[in-house]
Amino acid sequence: MNKRLPDEINPETRLIDYYARRAPEYERIYHRPERQDDLRKLEQLVAQAFRDLDVLEVACGTGYWTWFIAMQARSILAADSSAEVIAIARDKDYAACAVSFVESDAYSLGNVEGTRSAGFSGFWWSHVAKAKLPLFINALHSKLDDHAPVVLIDNRYVEGNSLPVSRHDAEGNTYQMRRLVDGSEYEVVKNFPTETELAEQLMPHADDLEIELLTYYWLAKYRVASCA
Numbered sequence: 001m002n003k004r005l006p007d008e009i010n011p012e013t014r015l016i017d018y019y020a021r022r023a024p025e026y027e028r029i030y031h032r033p034e035r036q037d038d039l040r041k042l043e044q045l046v047a048q049a050f051r052d053l054d055v056l057e058v059a060c061g062t063g064y065w066t067w068f069i070a071m072q073a074r075s076i077l078a079a080d081s082s083a084e085v086i087a088i089a090r091d092k093d094y095a096a097c098a099v100s101f102v103e104s105d106a107y108s109l110g111n112v113e114g115t116r117s118a119g120f121s122g123f124w125w126s127h128v129a130k131a132k133l134p135l136f137i138n139a140l141h142s143k144l145d146d147h148a149p150v151v152l153i154d155n156r157y158v159e160g161n162s163l164p165v166s167r168h169d170a171e172g173n174t175y176q177m178r179r180l181v182d183g184s185e186y187e188v189v190k191n192f193p194t195e196t197e198l199a200e201q202l203m204p205h206a207d208d209l210e211i212e213l214l215t216y217y218w219l220a221k222y223r224v225a226s227c228a
């Protein structure tokens, strides 16, 4: 893979580069012992949320959550900007579920054709700058049927456990410094929304919104509002 990108490159391109390079080591994050109880709850919920549905998954990464969705979904179109993570996701065994992959930008999903009957995105919201959240939500909903169920999951900030926030910007975003095993360092946007912030962002586009806070993670479950 190419050398680390120069610092002046825009934050979104840097994030894509970071995850492409992190791909082989990415799933270590799911091995942290203290998070296992929460993960089992999320895995069960994700596995049960999409029975017989055709799911669009945005920012699928290495397919960790794709595998749980595939336990009951009819089909999954899993999108990510990075060919490197998709290559790892493609190698997993999804049994009877029809899983396909597409390289696509989460802010446009331009090469996702048609609409699907359900949506999922894991650990992507936190990397979206606050000003760009409407762009992501609109892109996702434009590719889903009216009333489609959606599940979003992501991290909560846990003092002493989460990687510390390295800086705040004027738009209210927070950042972390991430280090890969090869020693390279990246600054990435990592936002930790409160329940109120999540509700404010989602309410205009969502029916039956439910937000659940676990110790290490949050989960938002809703249906795409018909007027969205």
Ligand SMILES: C[S@@+](CC[C@H](N)C(=O)[O-])C[C@H]1O[C@@H](n2cnc3c(N)ncnc32)[C@H](O)[C@@H]1O
Pocket: 012, 015, 016, 019, 020, 058, 059, 060, 061, 062, 063, 064, 065, 079, 080, 081, 082, 085, 104, 105, 106, 107, 121, 122, 123, 124, 127
């Ligand atoms: C924190 S990882 C989450 C991966 C996976 N959903 C999971 O939870 O294990 C974030 C993912 O977003 C992808 N990504 C970064 N920028 C993107 C963009 N603009 N459009 C689509 N995916 C993007 C990265 O390649 C990475 O796979």
